Amino acid sequence: MTPARAALALYPPSWRARYGDEVLAYLDDSGGGPAAVASLAWRALPAWFWPPLDRPARMRSSLATALLSWSMLAGLGLVFAQLTQLQGLAPPGHPQIQWAYAVFDVTLAASALIAGLGGLPLWLLMLRQAWREQRTRDMVYLFLPVLAPVAYLIGLIMTARMVGGASGINQGWFGVVTLAGFAAAAIAATGPGLALRRLQPRGPALRLAAGAAGVSAAVMAVAAVAIVVAVVSLNLWARQFVGYHDGTLSGIYLALVVIAATVTTVSAARGTRAALAVSP
Amino acid sequence: MTDRLDRWADPPLLVLASLADEPKHGYAITQDVAETMGVRLSAGTLYAVIARLEARGLIEPLESDDRRRPYRITMAGAEVLAQQSERMSKVASVARERLSTRLGWVGA
Numbered sequence: 001m002t003p004a005r006a007a008l009a010l011y012p013p014s015w016r017a018r019y020g021d022e023v024l025a026y027l028d029d030s031g032g033g034p035a036a037v038a039s040l041a042w043r044a045l046p047a048w049f050w051p052p053l054d055r056p057a058r059m060r061s062s063l064a065t066a067l068l069s070w071s072m073l074a075g076l077g078l079v080f081a082q083l084t085q086l087q088g089l090a091p092p093g094h095p096q097i098q099w100a101y102a103v104f105d106v107t108l109a110a111s112a113l114i115a116g117l118g119g120l121p122l123w124l125l126m127l128r129q130a131w132r133e134q135r136t137r138d139m140v141y142l143f144l145p146v147l148a149p150v151a152y153l154i155g156l157i158m159t160a161r162m163v164g165g166a167s168g169i170n171q172g173w174f175g176v177v178t179l180a181g182f183a184a185a186a187i188a189a190t191g192p193g194l195a196l197r198r199l200q201p202r203g204p205a206l207r208l209a210a211g212a213a214g215v216s217a218a219v220m221a222v223a224a225v226a227i228v229v230a231v232v233s234l235n236l237w238a239r240q241f242v243g244y245h246d247g248t249l250s251g252i253y254l255a256l257v258v259i260a261a262t263v264t265t266v267s268a269a270r271g272t273r274a275a276l277a278v279s280p
Numbered sequence: 281m282t283d284r285l286d287r288w289a290d291p292p293l294l295v296l297a298s299l300a301d302e303p304k305h306g307y308a309i310t311q312d313v314a315e316t317m318g319v320r321l322s323a324g325t326l327y328a329v330i331a332r333l334e335a336r337g338l339i340e341p342l343e344s345d346d347r348r349r350p351y352r353i354t355m356a357g358a359e360v361l362a363q364q365s366e367r368m369s370k371v372a373s374v375a376r377e378r379l380s381t382r383l384g385w386v387g388a
Contacts, residue, residue: 019327022306025347026323029307039324046328050335203343277337 003037010044018054055274056202059210062271063119064193066213066264070115071189073220073260075182076253077108080227084234091238100230107223111216118212119192121205126195138198144191152184207275214272217264224261228254291329294319296338296353296361303342303352306330333357 004027008020027036085101130138163173235250298312310321333339338357342350
């Protein structure tokens with residue numbers, strides 16, 4: 001290890017990741033020398049107290065978290081649609097339930113569309129980089145949002161055939177299918193997050209994706225509110241709903257919705273703030 | 281004595297002043313500061329200052345395929361530099377005026 005690298009090793013990892021290469025290039029240009037290395041070593045301690053703020057890194061990290069929590073929230077939303085809306089649970093005299101269904105449908109679709117359109121340039125940018133640099137693993141990560149749902153659907157069709165059609169899926173099978181769906185969503189969302197961490201993209205595509213994530217999360221928060229309104233209303237006024245899903249399960253479900261919506265909104269907001277702070 | 285007083289120069293201000301005309305990478309900043317302002321910034325000081333200015337949004341890195349990443353001053357950075365320059369200008373003006381009164385010094 002050269003003296004310069006030894007001095008750099010005294011800095012926090014985030015500092016080295018952000019400035020390490022630049023400092024080594026600086027030392028190459030300036031000829032280095034004991035004085036330069038000593039000054040580097042001397043300044044290492046304060047760097048531990050004030051780590052660097054890397055806005056692109058903040059955007060990437062927020063995007064990865066928001067994507068994962070958004071997927072979980074969308075999964076919870078689909079469970080909600082399956083157990084309520086698609087079962088025709090709409091007690092008369094409570095129009096807010098129908099309204100909540102309509103708001104949920106529109107906001108879920110809009111949120112997915114905004115996230116997809118906003119994230120597409122970044123996805124293409126990373127795919128091009130992975131292709132150019134022959135990074136097979138990163139290409140697999142980038143295609144996981146397609147591969148995981150396809151694998152899940154194939155599994156779902158095979159399961160339905162095995163149990164004698166959709167009507168053969170009882171409560172136990174429904175639980176298995178639902179958990180498998182969440183696992184597929186998590187895998188699909190984790191892929192691009194890992195690619196973001198490994199490929200470290202920057203620039204307008206990253207800012208666009210971070211901005212779109214903020215808008216998408218805000219719209220998805222409205223979907224989460226619609227879920228809460230519908231589930232609370234059904235628990236209060238729909239007897240058949242209460243008979244099928246007790247209050248404890250509804251409470252756990254709503255807590256998960258609130259947690260997922262909060263994580264999504266906070267992460268996306270942090271990423272968007274970092275994107276807005278970077279001038280074009 | 282003069283060399284020791286040079287150490288009072290505020291490194292963040294020197295870096296901002298260096299970036300005021302065009303973006304520069306680390307080594308170009310130290311060269312510019314040394315040539316135009318007569319102050320030598322060490323590697324440790326320079327990158328501590330760059331990290332601080334970047335965290336405060338006063339400078340920002342530009343895209344680069346090279347390890348030598350250039351930085352440019354932001355609008356906020358330009359405002360801070362303008363305010364500080366104004367203050368320094370007042371200090372210099374007062375100093376020159378009083379020195380000329382007391383010592384008959386007319387300055388360079």
